[in-house]
Amino acid sequence: MVELLLILISTVFVNNVVLTRFLGVCPFMGVSKRVETSLGMGLAVIVVMTIASAVTWLFQYHVLIPLDIEYLQTIAFILIIASLVQLVEIVLHKTSPALYQALGIYLPLITTNCAVLGVAVLNIQKNYTFIESIVFSSGAGLGFTLAMWLFAGLRERLELSPVPKCFQGTAIALITAGLLSLAFMGFSGLVKS
């Protein structure tokens, strides 16, 4: 139990996917202009990451390893995650229109997201058990959402601030992201992992 809690905290804060692992940077920059949309995206990432990690874990240990084709891991995972996200989108559209309204537009964005694939691969590399990998991936999703949420809040404030001309737009966004990452470095003393 303590072990699981440690995994969760370390993925959310210490090894935050975006701010320390450098994964999923494109949605981090792209969908972070409004707090509302960033939370929607974050929620979708949490859902997809957890499901994708569970399925790819099962796949790795029950299909790839028995068939002795582990070297196909990357391409097989891409295939699985892409079709899984499509499946989730189709099912959501029919069964829960409200949830589809909230998450729907973000789901296609996540299909080929490197953070989702990265977390699925990390699960295998770290030799996590099934439960551990689920905790790890939902923690990674939470960390992604936290980073997005903070960043979107900062960018909303930035929009109203008098930014010098040479810093406007992407430049100031990248600088802000860098400062946020620096701030998250402060967590690195928290857990050893």
Next chain:
Amino acid sequence: MLTAVLGLGQIGLVAAIALGWAAKKFAVDVDERETKIRAILPGANCGGCGFPSCSSYASAVSAGTAPINLCRSGGSAVVENIAHIMRMKVETSTAQIAVVLCQGDDRKATLKYHYLGLHDCNAANQIAGGPKLCPSGCLGLGSCVAVCAFSAIAITAHGLAVVNRERCTGCGKCVAICPRHVIRLAPATATIHVLCNSHDKGGVVRTYCKVGCIGCGLCRKAVPSAYVLDRFLAHIDYSHAALAVLAADAIAICPNQCIVDFTKNYPDDRLLHPLPAIPDRPALVTDDEKAQR
């Protein structure tokens, strides 16, 4: 080698079958009228109709829960097209244009203090009622510019919001965001306006603005049918039919030059500033395409 090819092929096949099955099983019927309406709406997502985006307005119209004539940005052409798709009759509404009822830029109006905060009118207005002595004049910090989906508003070099009458679609976004209520929607056909928004008495207005309406009532005396005097502020009665001809007679009379005809005596220096580029908008449906339907 063979295992790899077969294995991956199997995965792909299973995924494809599962997706195909799901797409059939969980298919959602989309009203084809909705797709058509979405295609002819301007796509600027200005929110003037009261819906957050053009596509949500399209779905509301096709579901029959929203009237067809709410898209003011698209003008009568869009309303006609929607009416055609929905097989409804057109109820025309007159086109409107936003007007900034203020001429008090930094050369004409007196400042209360020097403002250095957030570049936003709503923020500035919360600090002792804004940096201008006039309680209702334009602050010129551009909250309306930021909210305009059609790039129809610009701030002049002297800090005054000016609406481009060709680009403005009358969506009303700027009217809603302005903390001073200095922007109004007026009929597009009305080109003459009293450009002041202050209800203060004449003596007070004179202390802070060189071009404010002092409520002297000379315009109303000259053309009683075109002007209305309301708490020391004159404004045009837009409902009057022969407005354009009548109202012009009072322009020269106004002691503070508050009455402006956009087609004649509008100062050129307010127009000599670059407007931001127009964002891309999908083309409206042409008459040929209409005939095909």
